[in-house]
Amino acid sequence: MRAIRIHQYGGTETLQLNQIDTPKINTDDILIKVKSSSINPVDWKIREGYLKDFIPYQMPVTLGFDVSGVVSEVGSEVTDFKVGDEVFSRPDISRDGAYADYIAVKADEVAFKSPKLSFEQAAALPLAGITAWQCLVDVGQLQAGQRVLIHAGAGGVGHLAIQIAKAKGATVIATASTANQELLTQFGADQAVDYTKGSLLEQIEPVDLVIDTIGGEVQSNSWALLKAGGMLVSIVDQPSEELAKQHNAKAAFVFIESSSRILRELNKLVEKDQLLPFIEHRFSLEQIADAHLQSQTGRTRGKIIIKVS
Ligand SMILES: NC(=O)c1ccc[n+]([C@@H]2O[C@H](COP(=O)([O-])OP(=O)(O)OC[C@H]3O[C@@H](n4cnc5c(N)ncnc54)[C@H](OP(=O)(O)O)[C@@H]3O)[C@@H](O)[C@H]2O)c1
Structure with missing residues (x-):
């Protein structure tokens, strides 16, 4: 072969x-x-x-x-x-x-x-979708009515995370460059944020959960966007427990694990026209x-x- x-x-x-x-x-x-x-x-x-x-x-x-x-x-x-x-x-x-x-x-x-x-x-769907599910649902424990910030909402993980979070009843804020703002809205984001247009702190009201797909400064600038008791979940850089404590927040790192259970969950959203x-x-x-x-x-x-x- x-x-x-x-x-x-x-x-x-x-x-x-x-x-x-x-x-x-x-x-x-x-x-x-x-x-x-x-x-x-x-x-x-x-x-x-x-x-x-x-x-x-x-x-x-x-x-x-x-x-x-x-x-x-x-x-x-x-x-x-x-x-x-x-x-x-x-x-x-x-x-x-x-x-x-x-x-x-x-x-x-x-x-x-x-x-x-x-x-x-x-x-x-599998790798990016399982990762998004593990961040939002298994680790982030996202609840209906909560606010979630998804960095890189136009990317492989981000565009599926937007759709999964919407299906869970969350209010979704997602970031991308200027050219991809409309795409974020098409994926279902309630608020599309242009990270090239200045500080995110000035553009985003506090959130319950941040999904960090970029790391570095994007991660370090995200602590200030969390509500007290909120959580930052990263898939790129291990977040600092010390910074989490300083911001009265929780921190987690996710490395994807293969899961047919989550593939079946993703299928259910596909069947309901909530994920593509x-x-x-x-x-x-x-x-x-x-x-x-x-x-x-x-x-x-x-x-x-x-x-x-
Ligand atoms: N830990 C794990 O298990 C796991 C699993 C999957 C992926 N990952 C990692 O997660 C990262 C993302 O994966 P992916 O598949 O989503 O990557 P990807 O599809 O290559 O992401 C590309 C997207 O990133 C956006 N982007 C770049 N810089 C940005 C910034 N500063 N702010 C907001 N958006 C930005 C781009 O949008 P613009 O052009 O609009 O900026 C582009 O649409 C990778 O480093 C990957 O290795 C880890």
Whole structure:
């Protein structure tokens, strides 16, 4: 089968199209014939070696941690899926990923694809959608009527977080640059904030929850935006417990864990027309380097899809 693999850390030139054996599945795995994958910033962060102390990869490795496709084989212990089922998943990032014709995934990381989603849309949802859900719902405990600030509301995680938070009945404030203000409103934000137009403190009334997708100064300037007892959840920089205490707030860091439970929750929102990923760019497997470069601009709106078959 075809697989885009890296044999060493480095630039986009390390992404090589190889012909390799179809993966062998374990008894609790399913083999998925890949229809689409998507790009997440973690893909190029792994490629460049930023995560090498955190996840010790055995080279060569196939990247791509979103997948939609069709079940082509099931392990002997798997009872929930059968050959021909249309599924999607955020597979374990310590195994080979989905820039390939086939991927082996643990069955408990897989869910049925909603018929309302195309294969491209289904591949846009898992990693960014699970992350948004874990921040807002599992950790942030967002309640109807609360106010939530979502930084980078035009990005992969942010645009899904806006929709999930609206579905939970929250008032949503989201940030983006001038060009993306209208898009934030289209995703459902109650207040679109232009971070290029001065201090956020002057533009935003206090919130119960901040979702930090940027880190650095964006995170440090966010404490002052929280109500007393509010919470800052970051997916990029571990927030300081000391600063949290100073602002009478709570702090948390989320690193995504694969979850078929959350995929099923996302499906429910899709079924109710409350959630739909936005796809701005589509690339083929052969164009993977361009897809990485697009993600590395930091300016992507919604998601970048890799069409595999
Ligand atoms: N911990 C985890 O489990 C986890 C999971 C998923 C992602 N992440 C990390 O979270 C970050 C975001 O991921 P993503 O997939 O959403 O990235 P992305 O899709 O590449 O985000 C791009 C968006 O960021 C916006 N942006 C850039 N600078 C901004 C700023 N200062 N304020 C507001 N918006 C800004 C851009 O909008 P404008 O062009 O309008 O600025 C663009 O739409 C990445 O660093 C990723 O690695 C972590």
